Amino acid sequence: MAEFQLIERYFSGLSRPDGPVALGVGDDCALLDPPPGQRLAMTMDTLIAGRHFLPDADPFSIGHKSLAVNLSDLAAMGASPAWALLSLSLPQVDDSWLSAFTSGFAALAEAHGVALVGGDTCQGSLSITLQLTGFLAPGQEMLRSAARPGDAIYVTGTLGDAALALQLASAGQEPGELAQRLDYPDPRVAEGRSLSRLGVKACIDISDGLVADLGHICRRSSCGARVYLDSLPLSSPVREYLAAGGDYQPVVAGGDDYELCFTVPPALAPQLRDMPVSCIGEITAGEGVELWDGSGKLLPLPRAWEHFSS
């Protein structure tokens, strides 16, 4: 099957030539007319088989995840998703794989109003690169560099679910309800928009684990962070795992949660009272992330997952 037939067959239906999309899949470039006065937020992430997902993972979930991780980056900036370009490298054309992948992608794209407008396909080891563009009003962006000493640190949702699911699955155990969190991350796009409109200025999404990602905020904002383990929001399965003697590593250093971590000056904190977010610590004038337990003891930092950290 020739490349252009492949592209047309699977991806043309996702193109939605309306709104800002003047021309979608099928020419040398896509053509877009962004709304006047809006700032573009652009991100691009690659998922590689054997590194970001198991090679035999359900292609529907890979399609979902390839968009979800990029939506999560837009969420962290406070942007509204708009359109995407997809590059797909495949060992061979596999009809059922492609059709499940496309369906997983399409379901999440539909839910977030994302049009697929172009990209590339080629033969190679399985990997997916997605470039996603969204909009925001200039000045409403949330940055890694905008945290200030005295800010309270918050997260959305619960932490450690995806990492514990992976840990259980790797040990041959059944991850149960946690599997959903690993295979179908739910990017916090609406939460990101709300926070940015409330005036939150500093935010990151938790893809590499709380310590690593909050560490990015500290480095970019030239400050430190104090996190209280007892304040971390946990799901029932994670609470049970900890009660049974499991350690905090997956909770503070496990990747793939795709929750938002953001910081808030004291004056803004009351406005968060009705949101499903948890205060987990505070920004300090120091350096790096500190973890404190309930008895006031400073804990050693677990080693974070890092690309290329050989």
Next chain:
Amino acid sequence: MAEFQLIERYFSGLSRPDGPVALGVGDDCALLDPPPGQRLAMTMDTLIAGRHFLPDADPFSIGHKSLAVNLSDLAAMGASPAWALLSLSLPQVDDSWLSAFTSGFAALAEAHGVALVGGDTCQGSLSITLQLTGFLAPGQEMLRSAARPGDAIYVTGTLGDAALALQLASAGQEPGELAQRLDYPDPRVAEGRSLSRLGVKACIDISDGLVADLGHICRRSSCGARVYLDSLPLSSPVREYLAAGGDYQPVVAGGDDYELCFTVPPALAPQLRDMPVSCIGEITAGEGVELWDGSGKLLPLPRAWEHFSS
């Protein structure tokens, strides 16, 4: 080396936070303010080691080529390049490779005013995905679908140089001056802009060979194309190769030329007289591409290179 250090070390210098770039490399998203009234042209291409370049190819040329193939797509639309996102998958962090790759990329980026604003790095087999955005005035785009019967078909530059270089190198022979055409394709961005401003409406870049790419114009425009072999513009080495009995396959079906192929209604043709372009045939009311030799004989189509055409 952690991912963020890698990104900062090699790519921050290419970010140029000015013009439309409100925020470059280093946060969850890049932020861009496109000029009002301009249409965005967006393309994304992946280069895979062993498929699009030799695994031991000079990393400087890989850096050049990864940007050049995308610039060529913008050229084919008539757009002016603006900014790029880069996803780099590498087996390991290799300082000298990365620094040569970055230099090759940077040299071409500088020449075309392209800012690198974001992307991703990860560990995996060597592959490069680049997403490039440019601008054009709405209505000035050149499309695959805009050719009409009676149009003359033109190309820029000369055809077959890159394919002959690859053929010679694969046979252990020295490609000489042709090597430059294979390793350092020169995207026809200025030519694309000029043609679009002249009013040319149908264009494609020749990446998969003349027959395949002109075939895309035929399919999208629901028309046919008649190409005269004797009219094809050839470099001296290619002319010598043909005179020595070489066949036309690399000239009409070889990829990697990155010249533009465009069509022009008769009324517009006189305006092309002073441009370095060659008329090679005409668009017909038929279907598909026909090749004719100097004696008026219809030739069999050589098999074009296609992804996944197993």
